[in-house]
Amino acid sequence: MKKKLIAALLVAAMSVSVLAGCGDSKKESTKTGSDNKTSASADAKGDKADDKEDDKSGDDTASGEDVTLKLFSNLPDRKNGQGLVEQMIIDEYMEANPNVKIEVEALDEEAYKTKFKAYAMDGMPDVVSIWGQPSFLDEVLDAGVLAELNEGDYADYKFISGSLEGFKKDGKLYGLPRNTDIMLIYYNQKMFEDNSWEVPSTYEDLMTLCGTIKDAGITPIAMDGGDGWPMACFLTDLLVKVAGTEHSNIISNAISTGDFSAPELKTATQLLVDSAAAGMFQTGYDSQDYGTTQNLFTNGQAAMYCMGSWDSSMALNEDISEEIRTNIRAFTMPVVKDGKGGANDIAAWNGGGYAVSANSAVKDEAIKFLNFMYQPDKLSKYGWENGVGMSAQDQSEYMTGNETELQKQIIEILNKATSVSGTPINDCGPSAFKTAIESEIQGVSNGSTSVDDFLTTIGAACK
Amino acid sequence: MKTGRKKIGKVVLWTILIAVAVIQLFPLIWLIDFSLGSSNEMFTNGLLIIPEKIRWDNYAKAFVDGNFLLYLKNSVLINTLAVILVVIISIMAGYACRRMKWKLNNFVKTMLLLGMMIPIHATLLPNYKIYNTIGVTDTIWALLIPYVAFSLPQGLFLMTGFIESIPMELEEAAVMDGCGIYRIVFQVVTPLLKPSIATVAIMTFLNNWNEFMMASTYLSSPTWKTLPFSVLEFTGEYSSNYAVQFAVMALTAAPAVIVYIILNKHITKGVAMGAVKG
Numbered sequence: 001m002k003k004k005l006i007a008a009l010l011v012a013a014m015s016v017s018v019l020a021g022c023g024d025s026k027k028e029s030t031k032t033g034s035d036n037k038t039s040a041s042a043d044a045k046g047d048k049a050d051d052k053e054d055d056k057s058g059d060d061t062a063s064g065e066d067v068t069l070k071l072f073s074n075l076p077d078r079k080n081g082q083g084l085v086e087q088m089i090i091d092e093y094m095e096a097n098p099n100v101k102i103e104v105e106a107l108d109e110e111a112y113k114t115k116f117k118a119y120a121m122d123g124m125p126d127v128v129s130i131w132g133q134p135s136f137l138d139e140v141l142d143a144g145v146l147a148e149l150n151e152g153d154y155a156d157y158k159f160i161s162g163s164l165e166g167f168k169k170d171g172k173l174y175g176l177p178r179n180t181d182i183m184l185i186y187y188n189q190k191m192f193e194d195n196s197w198e199v200p201s202t203y204e205d206l207m208t209l210c211g212t213i214k215d216a217g218i219t220p221i222a223m224d225g226g227d228g229w230p231m232a233c234f235l236t237d238l239l240v241k242v243a244g245t246e247h248s249n250i251i252s253n254a255i256s257t258g259d260f261s262a263p264e265l266k267t268a269t270q271l272l273v274d275s276a277a278a279g280m281f282q283t284g285y286d287s288q289d290y291g292t293t294q295n296l297f298t299n300g301q302a303a304m305y306c307m308g309s310w311d312s313s314m315a316l317n318e319d320i321s322e323e324i325r326t327n328i329r330a331f332t333m334p335v336v337k338d339g340k341g342g343a344n345d346i347a348a349w350n351g352g353g354y355a356v357s358a359n360s361a362v363k364d365e366a367i368k369f370l371n372f373m374y375q376p377d378k379l380s381k382y383g384w385e386n387g388v389g390m391s392a393q394d395q396s397e398y399m400t401g402n403e404t405e406l407q408k409q410i411i412e413i414l415n416k417a418t419s420v421s422g423t424p425i426n427d428c429g430p431s432a433f434k435t436a437i438e439s440e441i442q443g444v445s446n447g448s449t450s451v452d453d454f455l456t457t458i459g460a461a462c463k
Numbered sequence: 464m465k466t467g468r469k470k471i472g473k474v475v476l477w478t479i480l481i482a483v484a485v486i487q488l489f490p491l492i493w494l495i496d497f498s499l500g501s502s503n504e505m506f507t508n509g510l511l512i513i514p515e516k517i518r519w520d521n522y523a524k525a526f527v528d529g530n531f532l533l534y535l536k537n538s539v540l541i542n543t544l545a546v547i548l549v550v551i552i553s554i555m556a557g558y559a560c561r562r563m564k565w566k567l568n569n570f571v572k573t574m575l576l577l578g579m580m581i582p583i584h585a586t587l588l589p590n591y592k593i594y595n596t597i598g599v600t601d602t603i604w605a606l607l608i609p610y611v612a613f614s615l616p617q618g619l620f621l622m623t624g625f626i627e628s629i630p631m632e633l634e635e636a637a638v639m640d641g642c643g644i645y646r647i648v649f650q651v652v653t654p655l656l657k658p659s660i661a662t663v664a665i666m667t668f669l670n671n672w673n674e675f676m677m678a679s680t681y682l683s684s685p686t687w688k689t690l691p692f693s694v695l696e697f698t699g700e701y702s703s704n705y706a707v708q709f710a711v712m713a714l715t716a717a718p719a720v721i722v723y724i725i726l727n728k729h730i731t732k733g734v735a736m737g738a739v740k741g
Contacts, residue, residue, distance in 0.1 A: 077699045105683045108698045118591040
């Protein structure tokens with residue numbers, strides 16, 4: 001009985017594994033078939049398309065020259081904004097090079113970073129989205145998964161000076177920046193005029209103005225405090241105004257030693273705490289997310305909104321009522337009393353970008369595609385036309401004269417800038433530091449932890 | 464007097480039941496309500512919104528841009544297979560560990576149940592490496608294997624408890640009548656396990672229906688992507704198209720709700736009967 005049972009089980013196990021083997025290879029072939037299909041249309045539509053494309057891909061493979069590029073992107077929405085721009089360029093490239101197929105895999109930020117770790121172990125796609133910031137890039141470069149790029153090739157790509165720095169290590173270039181992000185305070189011009197409020201020129205003026213606005217029953221500044229990073233950017237902006245161009249040295253010293261007791265850091269944090277305590281932000285700002293916050297502003301419930309230049313596409317968003325969208329204007333952080341930073345020292349950086357995998361089997365084609373994307377009339381031009389913000393390249397020749405007032409203002413801010421801050425403070429250190437500062441900053445801003453405790457905690461995360 | 468008390472009791476009972484029903488149903492109503500508005504209407508202060516214009520195009524977008532049908536097919540296929548495998552394996556393993564006498568039966572059962580304690584996140588990267596080495600990433604197996612593996616301990620736990628409650632005499636009678644082991648398990652025992660099968664099926668289904676972490680790590684092309692990816696298609700770099708995401712979620716929730724309604728009768732019975740005997 002027992003033997004019979006064991007024998008039966010073994011037979012069962014074997015047949016299962018044999019069947020599994022069959023299934024496996026079958027799935028494998030369907031998979032390849034539809035992979036090609038995905039790249040052909042870059043968007044799976046359903047089964048029917050699947051079958052049709054299967055035949056087609058069979059023919060293509062027969063020609064033997066096909067190259068398949070895998071692109072791993074952090075832009076899951078392919079129909080709007082930056083994701084649309086990326087997809088437009090991909091479609092254009094595939095049209096120009098019929099033998100090249102580009103498969104896109106897109107995940108949003110958290111899932112992207114998790115999967116990036118998995119890929120770093122094995123099977124990195126050919127072209128990937130990266131962030132030119134130490135919190136992300138240091139670990140990635142240590143793992144040696146990104147290919148070195150030849151900086152000389154990009155001499156006539158019109159990159160803004162200094163924008164490549166974040167993507168370099170030991171003088172070698174590993175990626176290219178996609179955007180220039182500027183920290184802004186958006187305001188509702190009509191609301192300001194109706195109430196005869198003035199754009200503040202000093203931080204004290206801003207505080208007074210916020211008091212006035214609050215008394216009028218309107219939220220002064222909509223702040224996305226739920227996410228952590230916008231407030232860290234706000235803090236960076238304050239630090240720029242307090243310490244001037246010295247701020248990046250102060251930050252890098254603090255991060256390398258874990259000692260955040262520099263007086264400038266204290267002053268800037270204290271300013272943030274005082275502002276929050278004075279009611280500069282909406283009630284419950286520390287738990288509200290991006291969409292909610294943006295909506296406070298675009299619904300006219302808040303007079304100002306603190307966010308990066310990428311959100312200037314609000315001026316083109318038809319979901320926002322015309323009265324508000326045509327009246328959105330922006331200014332940069334006003335100067336702080338006794339601060340070393342001037343009005344034109346701005347908080348701006350080149351965050352996201354692309355890189356090529358070091359182990360890619362089709363590295364040459366991948367670099368070719370990367371260079372295609374960065375031709376000045378691609379990412380930069382399309383991005384400008386779709387209002388997704390400033391690219392890291394010189395965009396002046398794509399000015400059509402039809403730019404929104406807001407776009408013109410942002411260009412002016414950038415042109416007038418005497419210095420830019422570089423990477424915001426939360427992205428300057430290791431990933432543990434990023435996590436610490438983004439979660440602790442809520443506590444310090446709403447007064448539940450003291451400034452000193454905050455600085456000690458984030459310092460400890462650097463060690 | 465007696466009828467009066469009964470009446471009060473009934474009123475209390477009904478109030479509580481209605482309150483519970485409202486609490487249970489509200490999220491679904493809320494989901495459907497918001498899926499018919501525009502993204503901007505979402506940020507009002509009220510609990511529910513009255514959309515200016517009913518936006519059925521949210522659903523159209525969910526279907527077309529969200530690859531809804533393909534992902535639905537994948538989700539249904541993967542979940543059905545996972546449920547079938549978990550049920551079959553847990554019946555066989557449960558029977559083997561409870562009723563058959565062999566040296567390691569308790570040890571094997573404990574080992575299988577220990578699986579309940581392993582968090583998914585701890586296995587994510589090692590599993591990716593293993594799957595990649597044996598070449599199953601981006602195939603249906605990359606989801607089927609972990610879905611079955613992570614649902615099995617729970618299924619086994621419920622099955623063993625339930626098998627215990629089946630009188631041994633039935634099996635003895637079956638043996639007397641000349642049944643082999645497979646006929647005993649599948650023709651005598653299995654029909655008696657119906658409530659417990661329903662419970663295991665529903666738990667496996669609900670656990671895996673909304674799973675995203677493993678799916679996003681082990682899959683890369685759209686071929687086998689499951690429904691949670693549909694929501695992702697409308698996530699922008701900074702802000703998202705919430706209204707369409709709500710429409711996707713309403714569509715995603717529908718099959719789960721339907722499965723629950725169908726198997727509802729069995730699940731309560733199954734949990735109650737299986738749990739006490741563990």
